[in-house]
Amino acid sequence: MTQQLSARPAAAPPQDAKDPVARRIALRLGVRVVELVGFLVLLVTVLFFLARVQGDPAVILAGPEATPEDVAQIRVIYGLDSPLIIQYLNFLRQFLLFDFGNSITERVPALDLAAGRLGTTLLLCVIATVINVAVATPIGIYIGGGTGSAAGRRRPLRKVVSGIVLATQGIQYYIIALLLITVFAIKLQVLPAIGFDRADSWILPSISLAWLAAPRLARVVQSAARQVWSSELVHTATAYGLSPATIRTKYVLPNVLVPLIATAGTQFTLLLSGAVIVEQLFGINGLGQLLVVSVQNADFPSLAAGVTLIGLVVFAVTAVSDVLYRIADPRLRRNG
Amino acid sequence: ACGGSSTSSDPSAASSGKPDEAKNAAATLRVVVPSISQFLGQPFQAASPPRAESTSAIFDALTRVDNTGTPVPWLAKSWNRVNDTTWQFSLRTDVKFSNGEPVDADAVVATVTTLLGAAGTGSVAKLYNPTVSGATKVDAATVNITSSKPDGVLPQEIAALYIVPPKYLAEVGMDGFAKAPIGTGPYTVTSISSTEIAMKANPTSWRKPIIGNLQIKQVADQTARTNAILSNAADINTLLDLDQIDNVKAKNFTVFPLKNQAVFLLQFIASTGGSKPLDNPLVRQAINYAVDKDAVIKSVFQGLTTVASQGTAPGTTGHDDGLQPYPYDQAKAKDLLTQAGYPNGFELTGVYSLGAFAGDKDFLAQAQSDLAKVGIKLTMKQETTANMTSYLLKGQWPADMFTTAYLTAPTQDATKAYSFNSCLRKPGSWCDQTQADLISKALTQTVGTPERAETLKALAKAIHDNPPALFFNNGLKVIAYSSGVAGYTIDSSTNTSWETVYFK
Amino acid sequence: MATSGTRTWRLLPRGVKSSLYWLISLLILGLTVWKHGAGHAEQDIRSRLQGPSAQHWLGTDGAGRDNLQELLHGLPWSVEVALLATLIAAVVGTLVGVTSGWYGRWWARAILRLVDFEVAFPFVVMAVVLIGVLGRGTLQIALVLGIALWPLVARVVHGETLQLREQEYVVYSNLVWGNGLRVIREHLVPALLIRVAVVSAFVFGDVLGAAAALSLLGIGPSLETSSWGNMLADGQQYLNRDPWIALSSALALVVLLVFVNMLADRLAAAASRSGTAATMTEVLAPAEAADLDATAPADRGAR
Amino acid sequence: MADTGISTGQSAAAVRALSVTYRRGARLVHAARDVSIDIPRGRIVGLIGESGAGKSTVLRALLGLTKPTSGVVEIAGTDLSTVSAKAALALRNRIQVVMQNPYASLDPRWSVADSIAEPLRARSRQRGSEPMSKDDIARRVGEMLDRVRLPTSKLHSLPRELSGGERQRVAIARALSVRPAILVADEPVTALDNVTTAEILGLLEELHAEVGLAILIVSHSMSVIAQLADDVHVMQDGRVVESGSAESVLDHPQHPHTAMLIAASRYLDEWDGSGPELTTAAAR
């Protein structure tokens, strides 16, 4: 009667694999990779044909003052004279070998070009994510409730902060960027208005970009925290006499982590989006700028390379947040 | 070393005292530009700005075209026309490339030969000098450049033909050269990317600079560029937004309006004698009368430039100062439209790509609102640069007009702009046979001769009277730099004399 | 079915109803302003870039248009594009979400994976590409924004459908009708409406913000179109000397967005109180929230 | 296959050699293994077993909610896999179901009348069955309300205004409105308190007696089964470990698992405060 542990195994060990966890992870990863490749192929295919609709690469290559003869010559040189489907198949073969050809406007391998720009954009997004999480979590936890006695009793200050967060979400990050530039770079001259090369030039763009995500994240945390506060869990903890501080740090925060990670993970792509505009406003030559310019110049190789890299980054971010979930929530560790 | 004909943008620079050499040698001059050449350090493609900043820091050509449109000696000391198709240049003998190779007839011949070959596809040799057919060495310091047709403006045309070290080029090839260019200019490249070029002083240059380092950085957004200098993240902004002139001036920056020998306009897609409204010269004149361009010049351009009267700007060879711009006269416009048979106006469509020239948005808005008053409903549609280029080359437009610029770079000769926008280019968008004949004639006549001047005068009048476009303004490029910078000069071909710049 | 609409209405909590009234009044306001006319306010280039005065309360812009007038002219476009895009996102997202959630076969899963990737793909980049190709008309921009945002709706609807599908009353209904479409019509759609409304309110806000951002990138509506984004992009260059243009449009945008967000927030809160449980977490991090339920061990031992 | 000793000739519905396997991650869950259960006409069949034994799975398979991995589902002696989808649907129409959770089995947006009318509307839409007018439906709904002893005043109530017992009555009314031959009930009283449980069980018994429909009732409570069932099947870990008449199984359990379930149940039911109370075993 006393030792029930063996009588009712908590979790039946899986019977049908040698190292099932590793195998499952490998399998899952494999499926994900296949999906990723499939998606990228689909994407570049769409891009490929869109790009052909949009502009004749030979014309772009030739430049504005070229003659039709030049264009014809370029067409031959770059293999743009063969039927579209052949061009597409060639492109696809190259793509699967991770070769995008040379950038049409810059005449260097498009992948090198995009990869060179990727670092800046990634750094920008990572710093913004750090700011985002660092700012949104405490605010979200704070406005998420949890007073001395029962959960959910609102205090005036909390209401005010909550309102401010709602308002900040309405203030678009690019407006913040413009204001930050005006105040800190131009009026006060304490931080540079352009670039992203020195540490002090990271500050304004990162804050602007983080602004895109932080209010939402704060509200997700708020709502998750509120859920935890009103859950049986906190009810129990209260019944055991735990102090609100303990409950907040050991019950609410850890249980908010999963939605937090999930949101911060998806927000990374939001940040990649926002980076395009932030780069524009701060004169940062990142991947976003490259994509914008590539579209304008119908530079398909650069576009495809850039888009593929973004796909990979997103994939990596998903993988990382997958791991983070598992660290944050032991319930997820078991069934891979 | 300076050709003596460049515009000094800073009159005080000449009179001020000697620069502090040590300080300058350690300093870096930071320049923000709207875009860096797509071809990195390879100077043979696209001769117009923005790449002029970096090419004039790294390279030199045989000639330069001064602010009056006249070719002046540069790597060539002098030249003369040997016959209809041959020009002979005698070279300076004191100039070396930064890698030690000498600048001599062999280098010139090698450069020309390379560009005429397969490696030169799309290069100046084929695009701007379609007539150049070869170069031959006469002696070490003398070289003959030949053209396939009689070419009177060849000394101007080769102002874009930068001379490069032949051995090095052969060694690294065109692509390698683009990544590590070598020339005779005041600076040598230490690193180059499509967004930033870092350079250091070339102590052996015949145009030895004062400032130790030069950094050219691409900042596409015009506001960001302004912010860059305002926040002291850069020293020079090579293209300032017109609306910022007052503002940066107030903050003690030097603002330099450079008349850059271009004319901005809304090109008609038409040909004299056709049946569309725009094919009628009266209609085209009416449109020019109807729009109050002066209002835009006064308020947006702050009077820094003038309304264009013809397809070339003052200072260009072939510009007729006697011609007056079409005045703003709506009554006259209405009159002309009635004469032409359109008393109630008609609808027009136009395409534009934004940012093609300063104030374009304002001109377009003004044109739309003024044309509406004479009954012409103008609808404008924005297109990407890529699309515009594509339409241009195919000669097929989804519209009746498009925004463009008549560029004369690098020759600063009227024929350059006119021939590109005439029956001579096929497929083109504008054709008037009288004008085309005059252009052909001027192209063969030797530059500087009175006969040629006469032809050009007739051409200018023909363009004015039978306008191929709604003329907007004579080109203006506003440069701003911090008050600490001195000796900064740039000519109307956008050649910058980097060797004279220093920090006060 | 005819009565199920009134049933749903009867069940809506007061907060939702008042939010809807607000929304409708906003629309009426929008339409009124619409009458004001599309296109730009009168321009007078000679009086450009003026600060606020009795004549021009918010000053004038670079073309000499009155900023206040311009704001009024710009509102219809912004609302129109946001409404269109939201409509596209809501309709497509709901259709896809319901079918993939309900049928759950391989193709439905494939669509869902696509949704996942699309969500994962930065939408400004997608917008840049698509607008480059499609052009910059109102319809095109709305389409692009709709395409970018439908996955958000689809994910929420999908998750909700998955849950509803397991609800005993839905299982029962499916049993007696033997016809999925019927069940979707009778039970799912009414149950989903409130949730779609909540997400749509968020999408609406996103679209408003994103449409303005496109202008900053130079791929917003073309110049003839008067829009707040264009005003902002235009005013951006004068920010350090004539902040009126940028500030007035920015402020207008902020006010509208805060309003929309508050609306969305109230809708969400009301919906969650009404028992359809739409919280911020589920709206903003929908798939993950749903995923978690699926991955948490099915705990049946404790029953 | 355990021999139940019941003639299959009068089978209202049955599952034979049914296996259902779920995938959970990389793991396979055998929710039902080789299960054969027969529901003879007019009898009440009980299915018991502890949590996770597979009771609901069998029931879902019978209803067509889960596709069997192998095995046969028969209704009125017809193997469903051998007939057309339309015919299968018609056969399935003979079965009605009362679900476990009274709080989830009614659409929160629908009134009592709407809910009860749903199967009637569905039936009248189907080809082969005569369509019912709105009045007919309303009349039948009223009848059913009477039958489950709900006051007419509740006709337009929403589920949230009803107690758990009332909701379960509505569910039963809904199920019986189309006069099914077989009623399947998955733990119909588990969520209810004793008083309500007693009422619902009483109601089921009464209806059974009146219309003679066959009932399959799933429960993990011995008491419930003991009260209602004629035949009992005991499941453990996906298998039927014991089958037979209620008397034999409950009074003389053969399988140790059955014995354990009964013992656990008896533990609660037995009481030493004022002498042992009656249990199924102790009753005789």
Next chain:
Amino acid sequence: MTETTNTTKPTGAGGPAGATQLVVDVSQLTVELGDPDRGHGVRIGPVDLRIGRGECVCVVGTSGAGKSTIGQALLGMLGPGGRVTGGSVRVAGTSLFEADDKTLRSLRGSTVTMIFQDPTSALNPVRRLDKIFADVLKAHGTTGKDEIVARTREALTAAELDPDAAMRRYAHELSGGMRQRVMVALALVNRPAVIVADEPTTALDPTTQKEVIELFGVLKRTNTLVVITHDLRVARRLADRIVVMSLGRIVETGTVEEIMTAPRHPVTQGLVANQKLTKVVKRRDRS
């Protein structure tokens, strides 16, 4: 089992304990839940309930009678939307609704603890069990590492769990029965004066129910217990005294014998009758 415990109890089994030491003293408690005046909410009470040291009181009643509300009130807690509108609750001499937060906190989990119905949602899923125990111990002044471990082991053993196996687990790694035991251990860890258990067996299947009830049978020998249940059979097994609630009021109290054999109030009668019905031998007359 009941007999032996009954004899060792100091308390008489009758109504509110008079002479013995009172641990719980609820007098004239009235509670409002929600907004009864607006039609969505209920009033509970007035309720009088006195429990002596060592007593085991079972609170039974139909769903919605207010059992859980009273149970929570014993910890000075009320669900969201709940207010005390009159009366008092004293536990071990402290008046709960007059005490400040800090006093309440020190009381909860040590003087009076609660075992909830659904251990799955009551245990922090992301915290290992030993940490959860440590939290509760630390909250009431036990800070030494070794002491924490020792007390945790003691409590787990008392709840009939293997401490070595359980301590390093997460809640989701345990079966339902084990989780409920953990909840019991958690309630015991600070050696409380009163343990309140709200429907401790309802969510379990019969086999597990049996285990848990037996565990409570052991607990009641050494602890004061208040068990809330809607299953009279559970109360019958455990109680020294049964308190019947209906519509927010206590309608009847009595010993198990009194309630089972001579229920007076109709609700009690219903409960008793129905509890019999569920185990009545099936009518054979049908076949």
